[in-house]
Amino acid sequence: MKIKLHEIPVSEVVEGYIDSAENGVVGYNGRLNIRPAFQREFIYKDKQRDEVIRSVKKNFPLNVMYWVKSDDGNFELLDGQQRTMSLCQYVNGDYSIDHMGFDNLTQTERQQILDYRLMIYICEGTDKEKLDWYTIINIAGERLTAQELRNAIYTGEWLTEAKKYFSKTACPAYAIASDYLNGSPIRQDYLETAIRWLASRDGKEIEDYMAEHQHDTNCNELWLYFQAVINWVKATFTEYRSKEMKGLEWGIFYNKYKDDKYDPKQLEARIVELMDDEDVTKYSGIYEYLLDGDERHLSIRAFTPKMARVAYERQKGICPKCKKHFEIADMQADHITPWSKGGKTIVENCQMLCADCNRRKSNV
Amino acid sequence: MAGNSNLNDSARNKQDEFYTQLSLIESELKYYKGHFKGKVVLCNCDDPFESNYFKYFAMNFNSLGLKKLIATCYATSPIIYTQLDIFDTETVAGKESSKRKPYKIEITEVTDENQDGRVDLSDVEYLLRNHKNVLTLLESDGDFRSPECVELLKQSDIIVTNPPFSLFRDYIAQLMEHGKEFLIIGNLNAVKYKEILPLFMTDKIWLGNNSGHYWFRVPDTYEEKATDFKIDETGQKWRRMGNICWFTNLDMEKRHEDMTLFRTYSPDIYPKYDNYDAIEVSRTADIPCDYHGVIGVPITFMTRHNPAQFSIVGVLNSGSGNEYDYAKAILNGKQLYARILIRRKQGEI
Numbered sequence A: 001m002k003i004k005l006h007e008i009p010v011s012e013v014v015e016g017y018i019d020s021a022e023n024g025v026v027g028y029n030g031r032l033n034i035r036p037a038f039q040r041e042f043i044y045k046d047k048q049r050d051e052v053i054r055s056v057k058k059n060f061p062l063n064v065m066y067w068v069k070s071d072d073g074n075f076e077l078l079d080g081q082q083r084t085m086s087l088c089q090y091v092n093g094d095y096s097i098d099h100m101g102f103d104n105l106t107q108t109e110r111q112q113i114l115d116y117r118l119m120i121y122i123c124e125g126t127d128k129e130k131l132d133w134y135t136i137i138n139i140a141g142e143r144l145t146a147q148e149l150r151n152a153i154y155t156g157e158w159l160t161e162a163k164k165y166f167s168k169t170a171c172p173a174y175a176i177a178s179d180y181l182n183g184s185p186i187r188q189d190y191l192e193t194a195i196r197w198l199a200s201r202d203g204k205e206i207e208d209y210m211a212e213h214q215h216d217t218n219c220n221e222l223w224l225y226f227q228a229v230i231n232w233v234k235a236t237f238t239e240y241r242s243k244e245m246k247g248l249e250w251g252i253f254y255n256k257y258k259d260d261k262y263d264p265k266q267l268e269a270r271i272v273e274l275m276d277d278e279d280v281t282k283y284s285g286i287y288e289y290l291l292d293g294d295e296r297h298l299s300i301r302a303f304t305p306k307m308a309r310v311a312y313e314r315q316k317g318i319c320p321k322c323k324k325h326f327e328i329a330d331m332q333a334d335h336i337t338p339w340s341k342g343g344k345t346i347v348e349n350c351q352m353l354c355a356d357c358n359r360r361k362s363n364v
Numbered sequence B: 001m002a003g004n005s006n007l008n009d010s011a012r013n014k015q016d017e018f019y020t021q022l023s024l025i026e027s028e029l030k031y032y033k034g035h036f037k038g039k040v041v042l043c044n045c046d047d048p049f050e051s052n053y054f055k056y057f058a059m060n061f062n063s064l065g066l067k068k069l070i071a072t073c074y075a076t077s078p079i080i081y082t083q084l085d086i087f088d089t090e091t092v093a094g095k096e097s098s099k100r101k102p103y104k105i106e107i108t109e110v111t112d113e114n115q116d117g118r119v120d121l122s123d124v125e126y127l128l129r130n131h132k133n134v135l136t137l138l139e140s141d142g143d144f145r146s147p148e149c150v151e152l153l154k155q156s157d158i159i160v161t162n163p164p165f166s167l168f169r170d171y172i173a174q175l176m177e178h179g180k181e182f183l184i185i186g187n188l189n190a191v192k193y194k195e196i197l198p199l200f201m202t203d204k205i206w207l208g209n210n211s212g213h214y215w216f217r218v219p220d221t222y223e224e225k226a227t228d229f230k231i232d233e234t235g236q237k238w239r240r241m242g243n244i245c246w247f248t249n250l251d252m253e254k255r256h257e258d259m260t261l262f263r264t265y266s267p268d269i270y271p272k273y274d275n276y277d278a279i280e281v282s283r284t285a286d287i288p289c290d291y292h293g294v295i296g297v298p299i300t301f302m303t304r305h306n307p308a309q310f311s312i313v314g315v316l317n318s319g320s321g322n323e324y325d326y327a328k329a330i331l332n333g334k335q336l337y338a339r340i341l342i343r344r345k346q347g348e349i
Helices: A010-014 A046-057 A081-091 A107-115 A127-137 A146-153 A157-166 A172-177 A189-201 A206-213 A220-236 A250-257 A264-276 A283-292 A305-315 A355-363 B004-013 B022-029 B052-059 B121-130 B147-155 B165-177 B188-192 B197-201 B299-304
Strands: A002-009 A025-027 A032-035 A065-069 A075-079 A117-124 A331-335 A350-354 B040-044 B068-072 B103-107 B135-137 B158-161 B181-187 B206-218 B229-231 B237-248 B295-298 B310-316 B325-327 B339-344
Touching: A002 A010, A010 A081, A010 A107, A010 A117, A025 A081, A032 A081, A046 A081, A046 A107, A065 A127, A075 A081, A075 A146, A081 A107, A117 A127, A127 A146, A127 A206, A146 A189, A146 A206, A157 A172, A157 A189, A157 A220, A172 A189, A172 A220, A189 A206, A189 A220, A189 A250, A220 A250, A220 A264, A250 A283, A264 A283, A305 A331, A305 A350, A331 A355, A350 A355, B022 B052, B022 B181, B022 B206, B040 B052, B040 B147, B052 B068, B052 B121, B052 B158, B068 B147, B103 B121, B147 B165, B165 B181, B165 B188, B181 B188, B188 B197, B188 B206, B188 B237, B188 B299, B197 B310, B206 B299, B295 B299, B299 B339
Parallel strands: A032 A075, A065 A117, B040 B068, B040 B158, B158 B181, B310 B325
Antiparallel strands: A002 A117, A025 A032, A065 A075, A331 A350, B068 B103, B103 B135, B181 B237, B206 B237, B229 B237, B295 B339, B310 B339
């Protein structure tokens, strides 16, 4: 991998600057992707924008920026989007500062801005190397999310299409799934989650999936999959509960259990029952529990030290399994009738087992 | 709703003096730069040196490649002459409002008049002070309907301004009558006016890039209000207006962008109005991708309209007074806010 510092004058970066809004922003004679299509649009405040120009006019240094060289020899701008846009827009005459647009400056002032040299690190290498590098440099300023970094590498038509569905404020994915997903589309949380679920179905990582589909012309597989997940959730768990249902790994559940037959009415009845059960302390675990039957998802209430002491005294320190005597510190509280069989977390249902016997019991 | 009371005031009291911020003008105008080369631009605003429209075009005269910039002021504008003292006392009898005289400015080139190395607004100011033929008094009051102003309109190619909201219908009608290109700021609700809706239906005008709630400078004489009103550190009064958008017939990229539709039609989710054969879609983003009949959407749809994707069929508003206003929008016995009626273009999937 090569990482090299370049000094590139403003005049070259703003050459061929085109802002096509949704369809992205390019500069550097069409060779620099300043803002890819459907990427997060920074709303730089006028004040910050003006500060960039004032710094350049005074020949103050701007922080370094990062570009990535793509396979086709063009560049993706990884860090410095706002500063670059501010400069391009100013030179392009899109805005003025104190009633002074670029065109209203003296020849010398204009030349000074055009000659100002931007410090740009350009990285070349394999996708994996670039990703590693981004992750490390991604420490200052507006931090990029892991998915934003991936988006800088696996560019292509597939990604452009996917962003239409997953990456805009009020995008289709948000519209259908905001009840079930955490995070924000513009920070790429939706895209990341959707790819992760789909990749996980085939035992893959997000990067694998993106690399495989990078040059697809559409993202139908991902979008149809995502819709299927959400439709399955809605059809299976018909009553919506925001606190318990939002942010669960629905795609992972879907991958495993989509072919099982569930009766939504029975499921709903069980949910009501479990939420009513005082021993269930983690309501959001109810959904996974109903699918896989593992009661650990529910964080069943543990016996209190007081209950344990009462049981210990009742047993006079004798373990009911191996009949030997133990100190209380060496024993563990256990449900006599298991919770799954209706046993409650109450002192009457508590017995103290020695560590060995308890382990053996849970293995059965 | 924010801003509406200010709009109502405008209509009721003919309080039409809302001054657009330069940043709002810049952020819209940047999408149309290609249209201005070799063109005559008219800003028939209130006071050229108060108006940021005039300032924008004066500042960018050369970079846009304008042929000519014309600006007129209106006699009763309360802030005329407040910023630039361009007339000496012999030219204008006095500054009292009764004696104000409207004038016009015509600029055909902006060069470095004051030889400071810059070509900027100070040169425009120099021009106005020193070249008497650049700034001349008008015979009449500067009303956009006066024969004198109509003559100026005829000479112009593109009109860019903030027309009086209370006379918006007349203003648009005049522009259309004279076949002019324009980019003017207005209120979204004007879309459903009977004089204006047909222009949208026939794709003769459309909405610009930016829309929303914006602050406008207002004259000192405007009363203070509890909401959507502020006075800044310089004592300047401001009001905030809602549903502000740009009306234009200049082509730009945004109106060719398709909306990504993803909902599927089902009669349960998309009921029909009680009194009109169209489905109700209360949020533009929820327009189903597979429905080919008539669809009712909120007026904000217009900010995202792409004429290649949908055609505009009419409006559900009052159901009268207009051949395209078919009915009130009534759903399950309840009257809804006005709806624009749209239909997918043939062949679209």
